[in-house]
Amino acid sequence: MTFKPAKWPRKLRSQEWFGGMSKDAIYHRGWMKNQGFPADMFDGRPVIGILNTYSELNPCNAHLNDLAQRVKHGIYEAGGFPVDVPVFSVSESGFRPTAMMFRNLAAMAVEETIRGQQMDGVVCLVGCDKTTPSLLMGAASVDLPTIMVTGGPMLNGYYKGERVGSGTHLWKFSEAVKAGEMSAEEFVEAEASMSRSPGSCNTMGTASTMASMAEALGMTLSGNAAIPAVDSRRRVMAQMSGRRIVQMVKDDLKPSDILTRDAFQNAIRTNAAIGGSTNAVIHLLAIAGRVGIDLTLNDWDEWGRNVPTIVNLMPSGKYLMEEFFYAGGLPVVIKRLGEAGLLKNDALTVSGQSMWDEVKNVQNHNDDVILPAEKALTQSGGIVVVKGNLAPNGAVLKPSAASPHLMQHRGRAVVFEDIDDYKARIEDEDLDIDETCIMVMKNCGPKGYPGMAEVGNMGLPPKVLRKGITDMVRISDARMSGTAYGTVVLHTSPEAAAGGPLAVVRSGDMIELDVKNRRLHVDISDEEMAARLAEWKPLTAPPMGGYAQLFHERVEQAHTGADFDFLKGCRGNAVGRESH
Incomplete structure (x- = not known):
């Protein structure tokens, strides 16, 4: 796909708030200046919202404030004006009745936050699995230039010399206790090794899957998905993403330019190759609905049917995300798909380059982690x-x-x-x-x-x-x-x-x-x-009142993504202007 950047300089959306000498512009600039911003920050440089899902009650995202600072450095370096924007954060491990109930609420809140405030571009900082699709959904609905930065997986766990995968071994050890093969005391001892560093699940669970889906869709810089949360290269990725979003705003490179049907085909085939989570089905269907792409369960079955699962990670295989990163990460998998004729090579990414250009020179450093096709975990790995x-x-x-x-x-x-x-x-x-x-x-x-x-x-x-x-x-x-x-x-x-x-x-x-x-x-x-x-x-009986009732009345069924029926389609970024 050929992308033609917009001509620069051009009037930015933020100048509707900050530009000129009107009473409204002075009102908006004046209040912002109480934070100590110099006057030239409002001179027409791109305003970039850093949408941060940090929360200490969302343990997968509790380290994102550090990454936000790295993103901010990159934005400043590229001549942008970064602003921290905390947004709704939902954790699979800590929300009742279930985090999935609040994915749509988070997406709706993010959409209105972007549309209603003075941003020209968006960096989405996400981690635990529902934050990635919810911010993608909200950003896609507004269609301002957007780049995703995920928080990365935690380090490997070990118990008695065995790799311990977060979540996967929870189920395994729990069954072992019920079968009389493991004591409750051993279970508690193993607990300490399950989550030993910041980051999301270290298996190919939904968080790592959705990080991979964001990369395969072209919405992150290449290589983002697998870098461990505590690795210094995760900080570099955040800073480079901050630099990149400023240029995306200047080029007017938007989600609608990237999230094409080809992009979704690439993501679905990537999901098959990595042995990704079934949750990716419901999330990608919802994201596609936000950009008007007619994606169905039949597409999932057809596009993934003949793709071998070549990533040897739990819960399907034996390794964890740390080894996946050391082996070369998702770019190696995407390159394999391209070499096999299973990739839409020309699909555009946030880098401004095609997917193939991003991965064509990468190398596999461990063929027991990223397997040859003939040694695949399964020859038909799609959902x-x-x-x-x-x-x-x-x-x-x-x-x-x-x-x-x-x-x-x-x-x-x-x-x-x-x-x-x-x-x-x-x-x-x-x-x-x-x-x-x-x-x-x-x-x-x-x-x-x-x-x-x-x-x-x-x-x-x-x-x-x-x-x-x-x-x-x-x-x-x-x-x-x-x-x-x-x-x-x-x-x-x-x-x-x-x-x-x-x-x-x-x-x-x-x-x-x-x-x-x-x-x-x-x-x-x-x-x-x-x-x-x-x-x-x-x-x-259905719930009475509040968000639960809205959810019950307006949520669609799983085969279309379980989004709200009134949130389908891109509604754009136009807002009315209020005088003061």
């Missing part, structure tokens, strides 16, 4: 989309984290009506379940939880774990942590709380999962399905 009478609009599964022997399976349903029902019954020794069954959980989708929590990777019953069984087919309308693993079918759409077929599945029904043929079927007749649906009633 699988299955459909059938249980999921008319689709459901998703991550093959690289699933068990091959369960990819075609027929079993008796053991149904949990919601997460509380699951928790109340799963450890009951009298529960009628064995490893051949299929666990089904309802009412955990966008409306049902509400917010679609990461509870889809249901832990197995202790009596099954004690047999040495580590995986069963699990189906729900929930999400799953990107750090988790297993043969787990997620995002079933329509969800149970919206009256989808999942709502009327009963224990004892036979369910068939056929990944090869993309089929998810409950073995009842159309007539029986219709009769059950006619009798169905919602499990709980």
Whole structure:
């Protein structure tokens, strides 16, 4: 893609506030000067908002203030005027009922913050997984020049000489405790090694996946995704991004120039190659909706189907993000895709160059971390989309984290009506379940939880774990942590709380999962399905009042990204001017 920069100098958006000698301009400049800014900061240089999701209650983002200072240095060096703008920060580990419920609120707040204030360009500082898509969504809706800087993953954890992946080993150790293979004391001891430095998850969880998606979309400088949070090169990346955004403003290089259909194809294929999180599906669908790109679950299935998973990272493989960075990081993966004819090479990036130009000279420094295609973890690593009478609009599964022997399976349903029902019954020794069954959980989708929590990777019953069984087919309308693993079918759409077929599945029904043929079927007749649906009633009443009610009433289903219906499309950056 050829990008033609705008002619410079030109009148900037910020000059509507600060330019000239009118009463309004003096009012706006005067108040800003109480912070000690020199007069020439308002002389027409680009005003860059550093949108910072720092929060001590968001541990993945608690180090971002340091990066903000590095971004600021870069902006000053390039002749810009940087301003710190704290924005809504949402943490997967610390928000109730679930961080996903607040992704749309964060995106809406960010959109209006950018549109309503005197910025010419935006640097988005993000980390924990929902902050990356929410800021991308908000920025895309306004369409001012934008560059992303992620906070980076934490360092490797180690326990008894074994690599400990944040999240992934939490699930592993928790199951080991239930199986009697690990003591509670050992579990607590291992806890200290899970999160030993600033940064987000060190596995290919959703945070690292979304950092990779931002880079594969072209919205970060090349190499951003994998640099550890505490590595000095993360600070350099922040400073270089600060320099770059000033030039992007001068060139008028906007998200709409970068976030094309080709860019989304590159991201989806990259997600397959890295064994990325299923959460990327719902986030990229939402981001595409903000820029008017018609992206569907079918695109996910088609574009990712023949892409091998070549990144040997937990939860699919054995290494962690630290090794991925040392091996060459995401640029090596993107180069591999280009060499295999799987990359839209001309896709534009925030650098002003094409994706291929950014990666063509990189080298792989460890072929056990970034594998040759013939040694891939799986030859078809893309997110699988299955459909059938249980999921008319689709459901998703991550093959690289699933068990091959369960990819075609027929079993008796053991149904949990919601997460509380699951928790109340799963450890009951009298529960009628064995490893051949299929666990089904309802009412955990966008409306049902509400917010679609990461509870889809249901832990197995202790009596099954004690047999040495580590995986069963699990189906729900929930999400799953990107750090988790297993043969787990997620995002079933329509969800149970919206009256989808999942709502009327009963224990004892036979369910068939056929990944090869993309089929998810409950073995009842159309007539029986219709009769059950006619009798169905919602499990709980909708929330009354506040954001929860807005969410419940306006959230869309998972197969379109679970965004609010009224936030689709780019609304631009025009604002009215108020006189004082």
